[in-house]
Amino acid sequence: MKIITYNVNGLRAAVSKGLPEWLSQENPDILCLQETKLQPDQYPGEVFEALGYKSYLYSAQKKGYSGVAILTKREPDHVEYGMGMEAYDNEGRFIRADFGDLSVVSVYHPSGTSGDERQAFKMVWLEDFQKYAMELQKSRPNLILCGDYNICHEPIDIHDPVRNATNSGFLPEEREWMTRFLSAGVLSGAGYVRRFRSDISREIRPHSSLRETAAIAPAAA
Secondary structure, eight states: OOEEEEEOSSHHHHHHTTHHHHHHHHOOSEEEEEOOOOOGGGOOHHHHHTTTOEEEEEOOSSTTSOOEEEEESSOOSEEEESOSOHHHHTTTOEEEEEETTEEEEEEEOOOOTTOHHHHHHHHHHHHHHHHHHHHHHHHOOEEEEEEEOOOOOSGGGSSOTTTTTTSTTSOHHHHHHHHHHHHHHHHHTOOEEEEOOOGGGGGTOTTOOGGGGOEEEETTO
16 A cells, blocks of 8 residues: 655645646555645545545634645545544644554644744644554554654754754754654554655655654554
């Protein structure tokens, strides 16, 4: 099964800039999207239907903001919208599709670049997300977490790590969380590993950073 995860930074704009053509070429079984920035009635569904995809969207209450989606050629057995936490679900940050014993998640972690309030929100989210993911894995052990984590984990993941050391997305506490999150997966038997998108994705957004589409999956996947 081929799965691609992508932060499109506005799905309608991405469609106008060649996303359908790229998708036709790559032909994944599942495409996880973040930052769709649209409401369901604004979704260009016919474009993706023509390529054989069923679409499942979870939009933010605020228009033009956040939002995640899963496009799949195989109809899922179940789709879970949100994490059951109102503060996060209002922002459309999590959607899960189950295919037999396999679960695929598209998640968009908050950014803290707008100021201290949102950075604090992000740090609380990270802890809540880790607890949620670890609990979810008890019932859905074959779990693939795809998305934009808004964190660069290692210096190799970011341009100019020295100057960015005090910027949201590369703060010590964020990087420490990522280390802890990966380690928790190993200790629980999940065997989390980082898997980044291939450079083919840069055809649409050539200057996007590695932090945008990190996927964490069971090591056996």
